[in-house]
Amino acid sequence: MQYYTSLTLTLLLCFASSQVDADQVLHDLHLPITPRTTQETARIAEITQPTTDFTAPEQFETNQAGAATVRPRDTSNAFSQPSGNISFEKELDFKVGNGLFKKLWVSSPSSTLASDGLGPLYNARSCQRCHLKDGRGHPPEGPTDNAVSMLLRVSISGGTPPEAISDYLATQPDPNYGEQIQDFSVAGHASEGQISITYTETEIALSDGETARLRAPSYTITEPGYGPLHPDIMVSPRIAPQMIGLGLLDAIPAADILALADPDDADGDGISGRAQIVMSRAHGVPMLGRFGLKAGQPSVREQSAAAFLGDIGISSTLFPDGHGECTNAQDACRAAPNGNTSAHDNAEISDEGLALVTFYASNLGVPARRNVDDPDVLRGKQVFYDTGCTACHTPKFVTHRIESQPEQSFQLIWPYTDMLLHDMGPDLADNRPEARATGREWRTPPLWGIGLTETVSGHTYFLHDGRARSLLEAVLWHGGEAETHKQQVIDMPSADRAALIKFLESL
Numbered sequence: 139m140q141y142y143t144s145l146t147l148t149l150l151l152c153f154a155s156s157q158v159d160a161d162q163v164l165h166d167l168h169l170p171i172t173p174r175t176t177q178e179t180a181r182i183a184e185i186t187q188p189t190t191d192f193t194a195p196e197q198f199e200t201n202q203a204g205a206a207t208v209r210p211r212d213t214s215n216a217f218s219q220p221s222g223n224i225s226f227e228k229e230l231d232f233k234v235g236n237g238l239f240k241k242l243w244v245s246s247p248s249s250t251l252a253s254d255g256l257g258p259l260y261n262a263r264s265c266q267r268c269h270l271k272d273g274r275g276h277p278p279e280g281p282t283d284n285a286v287s288m289l290l291r292v293s294i295s296g297g298t299p300p301e302a303i304s305d306y307l308a309t310q311p312d313p314n315y316g317e318q319i320q321d322f323s324v325a326g327h328a329s330e331g332q333i334s335i336t337y338t339e340t341e342i343a344l345s346d347g348e349t350a351r352l353r354a355p356s357y358t359i360t361e362p363g364y365g366p367l368h369p370d371i372m373v374s375p376r377i378a379p380q381m382i383g384l385g386l387l388d389a390i391p392a393a394d395i396l397a398l399a400d401p402d403d404a405d406g407d408g409i410s411g412r413a414q415i416v417m418s419r420a421h422g423v424p425m426l427g428r429f430g431l432k433a434g435q436p437s438v439r440e441q442s443a444a445a446f447l448g449d450i451g452i453s454s455t456l457f458p459d460g461h462g463e464c465t466n467a468q469d470a471c472r473a474a475p476n477g478n479t480s481a482h483d484n485a486e487i488s489d490e491g492l493a494l495v496t497f498y499a500s501n502l503g504v505p506a507r508r509n510v511d512d513p514d515v516l517r518g519k520q521v522f523y524d525t526g527c528t529a530c531h532t533p534k535f536v537t538h539r540i541e542s543q544p545e546q547s548f549q550l551i552w553p554y555t556d557m558l559l560h561d562m563g564p565d566l567a568d569n570r571p572e573a574r575a576t577g578r579e580w581r582t583p584p585l586w587g588i589g590l591t592e593t594v595s596g597h598t599y600f601l602h603d604g605r606a607r608s609l610l611e612a613v614l615w616h617g618g619e620a621e622t623h624k625q626q627v628i629d630m631p632s633a634d635r636a637a638l639i640k641f642l643e644s645l
Contacts, residue, residue, distance in 0.1 A: 188528055203504035212593060248477075277335055295309060336358075355605050364468055412560075429441035
């Protein structure tokens, strides 16, 4: 593999028309990187090859995040530790960023200038309210639960796609409700509505007489506060993902991710990973999408800023609207006082504050693997590889060299994701496109830390909308490109299926 990496250029795309135009380039502009040498490139290619030996753990496999790995903790704080290689001085920045991540914002005008600017419409008052303990959110369960760690993205067809990105599936906000349903509001304003979920359960027959039950959700927006929803509205449920390892995923070279893309399934393995390409607000050029369930944001910083605006109603220099996501039809919302101030770079969170939150999010440590030498875990790992799961859940990468970010620099990491979009079939489809992602495509989620979900979050709900109540259910929902792999799991001996789950629980 040849690299063209520099401070401004990662890879000249020479893809077919089904991908990005040939004269486009993608940039890792969000990182001040040092190019790899030819010798490093060859060494990395060798060390990141998938193993064929399942008799013992691989070298360094326990340290999923390289030197940034943290000790596993059997407590709810397992995802809230700073990178294992963070300096004492930088740990202070991490703690200040944590404070901003947990901070409860208040409505304007307020005497607490540093916390001024909530809403007027919002989904949560802080980042921590959605990402409780930096873990995974869940759909509301029962009449006493709420949807604070879940939201509904909405849009309608139409809009103008960016000329610079081919195959872009343009959408536009719902004229009354914008791009997501905010189910909370400050005093004097109506919320946009509430999320109502019903489930239909079906039983799936597995080998050796075992069965599993899958629940298919159906969503309704009740108590709409701003008139009718568009008749052609598209709705996409999203639960808050876990926060660990984001800075390391940010530091994977775009070239390495793009090298895994196979949009036309040229190798005939049935897997057609595609790169998400989005316009960067920070740099004004197309960049590889990395973050969000459909990879709609190119960096941790832009993902953080977008979440501040959409989820809390907090503006930044990247998203400067002080009224948050209020639409033109929400006159009172747009006219309400906001917290934009020159003291915060004419926004509600300053560039310095956003940088601290970005640093915190980038340095939430990935816990070390557990039980890597357990015979059942090793057997489950072999089942995972032999079944073809690694075709999307790529085990290993080596991150860029980044002098200013030693915590993420040149680390061998094991996230088990290719960061690409995949067609997951009609059952998991939200039927709502996002940038180049179709309504059936989702970004491959990283698997590191997935076995600690119950410890951290107190539940075992998985997938983009939390419909799966266990790791086995999550596997059985796979379709589309993963249909044959799912069928192998259904048909395999029950002992292999149990070993596969035990391997996933070790991550």
